[in-house]
Amino acid sequence: MINPIWLKTFCTLVDIGHFTKTADVLFMTQSGVSQQVKKLEEQLATPLLIRDGKSFTLTDAGIRLHQEGRTLLQASELLEQNVKQDEPFVGQVRIATPGSVGLALYPFLLDLQKRHPALRISHTFSPNKSIERDIGLRQFDLGLMTYPSTSADVITEAVAQEALVLVTPNTIESLTWQTLQNLGYIGHPDGHQHCQALLQPNFSQFEHPSQFTEKGFSNQISLILEPVSRGLGFSVLPLHAARAFYAQERIRIHRLSSPVNETLYLCRHSHVVQSQRARYVAEQIKTLLSQSNK
Known part of the structure; x- marks a missing residue:
């Protein structure tokens, strides 16, 4: 054997x-x-x-x-x-999410664990492609992605919409094309994609992010708005990331007249019987996300 x-x-x-x-x-x-x-x-x-x-x-x-x-x-x-005995509040649940929604989700997961001390939650920040691969390899029990999976080993369920928002220094009360031109742009890894998606339906002058002077760049989701808060430019981010910035009094979150949303998909392995604890955490996540974009 x-x-x-x-x-x-x-x-x-x-x-x-x-x-x-x-x-x-x-x-x-x-x-x-x-x-x-x-x-x-x-x-x-x-x-x-x-x-x-x-x-x-x-x-x-x-x-x-x-x-x-x-x-x-x-x-x-x-x-x-x-x-094995399967209890909803006992054991480990492994979760992977993109950075933006993860900033909002992680404190919530800690609250769940505090409420149920025998529940052990492991949370990993990871890009979409890695989440899809690792769910297929069963390295995570649950994941969140911003597009549906194409893998036969991964089930995805649309659970929420996450708004894209334009973020400026708090001194900017109203937006014009000239205001954005004067501010300049703070980039990030998904910046061009987000910029294109949000600005194209809202500004007739917009053609490409290269129209703005790039004043800075960060690949750390929690630091992207630091230069924005200091008056060095604007950025376009998912709402969860903007709301998670520690100095809300120094930034202004603008929802534009033509809203643009990304769909969030909850995913799991298609051939695994979910534990009660994983189902419980999944339902809690869906409830949180359905409320947090309001």
């Missing part, structure tokens, strides 16, 4: 494609991962990997073992979930 621990290590390595990252996920050392794969090869008396430095490719036997082994492991995990 194949050792299930060695099999899990091998399948996780193939899914992730990297020895060091696999070791981190499984809370092992890199040498421990290598040793377990080697023991599995010895047990089966056939090579599973062709190693090339830090990278590897699968042999035919390795491909077959990964395909059938992953199915076996998932069936085993589902069986364990079904026979």
Whole structure:
């Protein structure tokens, strides 16, 4: 009989494609991962990997073992979930979200955990593509994305609309095209996309974000509005990110005459029976998001 621990290590390595990252996920050392794969090869008396430095490719036997082994492991995990007692307020729930909605969600999750001390919530900020991939790999129980998944392993459900807003220094009471030109733009990784989406239907003069002088850039969601608050420019962000900025008295959030929203999708693995605790947290998240955009 194949050792299930060695099999899990091998399948996780193939899914992730990297020895060091696999070791981190499984809370092992890199040498421990290598040793377990080697023991599995010895047990089966056939090579599973062709190693090339830090990278590897699968042999035919390795491909077959990964395909059938992953199915076996998932069936085993589902069986364990079904026979164990499943309580709504006990155990771990792993969640991944984009930065903007995560800023609003994280304090709420801490409140849930405080209300139910036996509930352990792990929250990770992550981009959409990584969330979709990691939900498929079952590294998270729940995720939020700003587009529906195209993966057969991931179910997405539209749960809320998140408004895009234009944010200026607090001294700016009314907006004109010339005001934006004078202020200049504070960029961020999704800035051009957000700028295009919100400004095009609201300003006839708008063609492209390059029409504005870029006065600054930050890839940290909590810091994007720091230069805005100091009068150095304007930015376009999802509402959750704008509301989460610590110095609200120094910024002004503008909702424009033609509103633009991003849809938020709650996602989970399509072949996993959700625990009661994951369902509970998912319902709490949906309730929060349905109220927070008002």
